[in-house]
Amino acid sequence: MRTGLILFATCFLAATLLSGCWDQQLLKDIRIVDASGLDLDPEGKLQATSSVLEVSGSQSGNKSLDEIQTGKGNTTRQLRDILDRKISGIYSASKLRVTLMGEALARQGIYPYLDVYYRDPSSALNARIAVVEGTAHDILTFKKPGTKLVGEYFNKLISSAERRTIIPAVNLQLICPPMLDPGDAFALPYISKDTTSPSIYGIALFSGDKMTGTLKSEDSMLYLLMADKLAKTASVTLKINEEGSQNPEKYIAIDIQKLKRKLKVNVQNNRNIKVTLDLKLKIAVVEYAKDHLNDKRNLTQLDKKLSEELTRRAQVITQKMLQAKHDGFGIGRRVMAYYPNTWKKLHWLEDYPKVEFVPKVTVKIVKHGIMN
Amino acid sequence: MINVRDQITPGQLAFLVVQTQIGVGLLMLPSQVHTAAQGDAWISVLIAGLLVQFFIVVLWCLGRRFPSLTLYDYLPALLGRYIGKLVHLVYAAYFILVSSYIIINFAKTIRDWVLIETPQWIVIGMMTSVCIYLVRESLRTIARFFVLVFFCNIALIIIVSCAYLHVNFLYILPVGQAGIWKITKGVHETMAALAGYEILLICYPFVKGGSVAKIKAVVFANIFSTLLYAFAVFTSLIVFSPQELKLLPQPLLYMVKALGFKLFERLDLYFLSLWMVVATTSAIGYFFMASKGVANLFRQQSNHRKAVPYTAALVFIIALIIQDPLLIDTIGKILSITGYVFIIGIPFVLLMISVLFNIHEARGRPR
Missing domain, CATH: 3.30.300.210 (Nutrient germinant receptor protein C, domain 3)
Structure with a gap:
C-alpha cells in the first residue's frame, strides 16, 4: 500500500513537473516560416529568402504580418542559422507551406539542398514545392495582390492549379521516391513572373534531381492526363x-x-x-x-x-x-x-x-x- | 500449485503472445528486411511467420510434457542440477538483456523523432517505471491489460492504411527478384522481430484448459503478428522507391509524417503515441519472463513479484550504459543470433532429452 502510494506520487510528480520541459517550443519564442525560396547566385552561393510570420496575440484585430528576410551561404541548414540571427525569435520551418526553387538552382540539382527537410524530424514534409522562372527572391519580394500572407498566397495559387490538372499534386515527400529512383521522374509546378502578379506557367520537367525542361500549361494538362492523374477538373x-x-x-x-x-x-x-x-x-x-x-x-x-x-x-x-x-x-x-x-x-x-x-x-x- | 489468481484463459494467452511479439521491431523491420531481401521483403516475412509456427509446435510439445511447470522448474530435472541452474541463469540474463534492448531502442526512437532535447535517462526511467508498475501485478492483470491495448494495433493499421493514397505497386515487381539466398537472409532479419512467442515456455502452466486450446491460441497470435508485419513491410515497399527506402531507418513513421489532412497534420506523432503503448507491452512481456527467472533462481516456484525491483534495476542500468549506436547495433545482431539458441535450440534439446529419457511430469513433480 505504502509503496504504491510512493510510486503514484513519484509518477504524478514526474508527469507534471517533467513533461516536455526540454522539448517545449513556445509559440511566443519562435518565428514561423511559411514560405522559403532558394536560389543560386552567379558565383554559386546559395541565397535563401524566407517569409517569416509575426504571430501576435494582440486583441486589436487579427492582423498577421510577415516580413521577408534573405541571406547568403553554402547550405540550406547554414542559411537557417544565418537567418535566425536576423529575426527576433527562433527560426522554425515546421509549418512551412511552400518551398520555391530558382531555375538556376533547379537545373543544378535540388536534392542536396532539400536534405535538411528530409532529415529534420520536425520539418513539414507536406510542404508544396515549385520552380520559379528567374529567382525565387524576385517572386517572393514581388508586391503581391491582396493582403494574404506570402506562404498562404503561393499555397492557394498552386493548389488551385492542382485542382484544374495543370500541375501535379506534389509535396516534398511525394517527389522523393521518383527523385531517387532511376526508373522514374517527377515534375514540379513552374511559376513565371507576369507583369502584375506571379502566375502558373506550367510544369518543370526533371531528370533525376535536375530540371531539364518545361511544358506550358495546356501541354502540362495533357501530360498529366497521359500520366493518369486527372484531378478534380x-x-x-x-x-x-x-x-x-x-x-x-x-x-x-x-x-x-x-x-x-x-x-x-x-x-x-x-x-x-x-x-x-x-x-x-x-x-x-x-x-x-x-x-x-x-x-x-x-x-x-x-x-x-x-x-x-x-x-x-x-x-x-x-x-x-x-x-x-x-x-x-x-x-x-x-x-x-x-x-x-x-x-x-x-x-x-x-x-x-x-x-x-x-x-x-x-x-x-x-x-x-x-x-x- | 499455480495460484488461481495467476491463471489466464487461452484467449488471453493469444493476446499475451501478440503483444510480446509486436514491439520496437515494427518500426525498424521494414528497412532491415529490405536491406537483406529488397523487393521480396514481404515474402521473407511470410516465410519467417511460417517457420515460427514450427518453432511454436516444438515449444508446445515441451510444455505439454510438463503441464503445470514452467521452463525454470523443469530445467534441473532435464539437465541435472548444476547445468540446469547455469542454463536457468543464462535464460534470465538473456531476457533481461532483451528487455534492455527494447527499452534502449524505444528511447532512441523517441529521441530521434519527438523528444530531441530530453535526456535519455528520463525516457528510459519512465519506460522502466511503467514496466515495474504492471509487472508487479499478477499474470492475469498483465494479460488483461494486453487485451485492452490490443486495439492500439488496429489503430496503427488504420493510420498506416492512409499511406495507400500514394503507392506504386511496380516497386515489388518482379516477384522473386532478390533470389532465394537474399530472401533467406530477410527471413533471418524477421525472426528477431517475431520473437516473443517464447513466453509460452513460461506461461504454459498458467493457462487454463486443454493443450489443444493453448496451441490454437498461440498459432492464431503468430498469424496475426506475421500478417501485421507483412502488411507493414509491404506498405513500405510500395510507398518508397528502393533507393529511398535504403535511407530510412523507420519507413513506417516517415510515410505517415508526410500525410496531412484538413483537420490534422503530423500523423507520425499519433502513430508514435500508439506505438509507445505497443512497445511497452512488448517490454513488459520480457520483463515478466526475466523477473520470473530471477525469482526462481533463488527459490523454486516462487512468485515473480519479489524479483521485479532487482530486475528493473538491472535493466535500467544496462539501458543507461549502452548508448553508442554502433554498440546497440552489435547487441541487436548478437541477440538475433543467440535468439535461435534460446528460443528454439535449447527447448529442442530439452524436448529430445525429455522424450529419450522419458522424463515428464507426474503429479506435479518432474520424474
Whole structure:
C-alpha cells in the first residue's frame, strides 16, 4: 500500500513537473516560416529568402504580418542559422507551406539542398514545392495582390492549379521516391513572373534531381492526363476550325470528364523499347460558338478532329519528354518490373531518349451543357 | 500449485503472445528486411511467420510434457542440477538483456523523432517505471491489460492504411527478384522481430484448459503478428522507391509524417503515441519472463513479484550504459543470433532429452 502510494506520487510528480520541459517550443519564442525560396547566385552561393510570420496575440484585430528576410551561404541548414540571427525569435520551418526553387538552382540539382527537410524530424514534409522562372527572391519580394500572407498566397495559387490538372499534386515527400529512383521522374509546378502578379506557367520537367525542361500549361494538362492523374477538373481550349466569321468561332473549350489510360511497354529484340499509350477521354463541351452539337454527324466529326489534334499534341509532348530525358510515366520502372533482364543491360539515362512513344488519344463528347 | 489468481484463459494467452511479439521491431523491420531481401521483403516475412509456427509446435510439445511447470522448474530435472541452474541463469540474463534492448531502442526512437532535447535517462526511467508498475501485478492483470491495448494495433493499421493514397505497386515487381539466398537472409532479419512467442515456455502452466486450446491460441497470435508485419513491410515497399527506402531507418513513421489532412497534420506523432503503448507491452512481456527467472533462481516456484525491483534495476542500468549506436547495433545482431539458441535450440534439446529419457511430469513433480 505504502509503496504504491510512493510510486503514484513519484509518477504524478514526474508527469507534471517533467513533461516536455526540454522539448517545449513556445509559440511566443519562435518565428514561423511559411514560405522559403532558394536560389543560386552567379558565383554559386546559395541565397535563401524566407517569409517569416509575426504571430501576435494582440486583441486589436487579427492582423498577421510577415516580413521577408534573405541571406547568403553554402547550405540550406547554414542559411537557417544565418537567418535566425536576423529575426527576433527562433527560426522554425515546421509549418512551412511552400518551398520555391530558382531555375538556376533547379537545373543544378535540388536534392542536396532539400536534405535538411528530409532529415529534420520536425520539418513539414507536406510542404508544396515549385520552380520559379528567374529567382525565387524576385517572386517572393514581388508586391503581391491582396493582403494574404506570402506562404498562404503561393499555397492557394498552386493548389488551385492542382485542382484544374495543370500541375501535379506534389509535396516534398511525394517527389522523393521518383527523385531517387532511376526508373522514374517527377515534375514540379513552374511559376513565371507576369507583369502584375506571379502566375502558373506550367510544369518543370526533371531528370533525376535536375530540371531539364518545361511544358506550358495546356501541354502540362495533357501530360498529366497521359500520366493518369486527372484531378478534380481539367479543361482546355483548342483551335479547331480554320474558317469562321469571328475569331472565337474557331475555338472549342472542353472539359475532361472521364479518363481511361492504357500504357503498354514492349521490348523488342531485347533492346528496342516501344511504348503505346492509349488515352480514352470522355469530354464535355463548355464553349463552342458554332453550336449544333445535337447533330450526330457534327458530333462524330468533332470527335475526330479533337482526337487528331490531341494526338498530335501528345506526340509533341512525348518528344519534349524524351529530349529532356524526363521519364515521367515511369517507363524505366515498368521495364524493371516486367523485363528485368533487359533492364540490366540498359544504361537508362542514355537509353531512355531512344524509347519510341506511340500516343493515341480518342475523344468522345458526352455532354454539351444546357444548350445544343 | 499455480495460484488461481495467476491463471489466464487461452484467449488471453493469444493476446499475451501478440503483444510480446509486436514491439520496437515494427518500426525498424521494414528497412532491415529490405536491406537483406529488397523487393521480396514481404515474402521473407511470410516465410519467417511460417517457420515460427514450427518453432511454436516444438515449444508446445515441451510444455505439454510438463503441464503445470514452467521452463525454470523443469530445467534441473532435464539437465541435472548444476547445468540446469547455469542454463536457468543464462535464460534470465538473456531476457533481461532483451528487455534492455527494447527499452534502449524505444528511447532512441523517441529521441530521434519527438523528444530531441530530453535526456535519455528520463525516457528510459519512465519506460522502466511503467514496466515495474504492471509487472508487479499478477499474470492475469498483465494479460488483461494486453487485451485492452490490443486495439492500439488496429489503430496503427488504420493510420498506416492512409499511406495507400500514394503507392506504386511496380516497386515489388518482379516477384522473386532478390533470389532465394537474399530472401533467406530477410527471413533471418524477421525472426528477431517475431520473437516473443517464447513466453509460452513460461506461461504454459498458467493457462487454463486443454493443450489443444493453448496451441490454437498461440498459432492464431503468430498469424496475426506475421500478417501485421507483412502488411507493414509491404506498405513500405510500395510507398518508397528502393533507393529511398535504403535511407530510412523507420519507413513506417516517415510515410505517415508526410500525410496531412484538413483537420490534422503530423500523423507520425499519433502513430508514435500508439506505438509507445505497443512497445511497452512488448517490454513488459520480457520483463515478466526475466523477473520470473530471477525469482526462481533463488527459490523454486516462487512468485515473480519479489524479483521485479532487482530486475528493473538491472535493466535500467544496462539501458543507461549502452548508448553508442554502433554498440546497440552489435547487441541487436548478437541477440538475433543467440535468439535461435534460446528460443528454439535449447527447448529442442530439452524436448529430445525429455522424450529419450522419458522424463515428464507426474503429479506435479518432474520424474
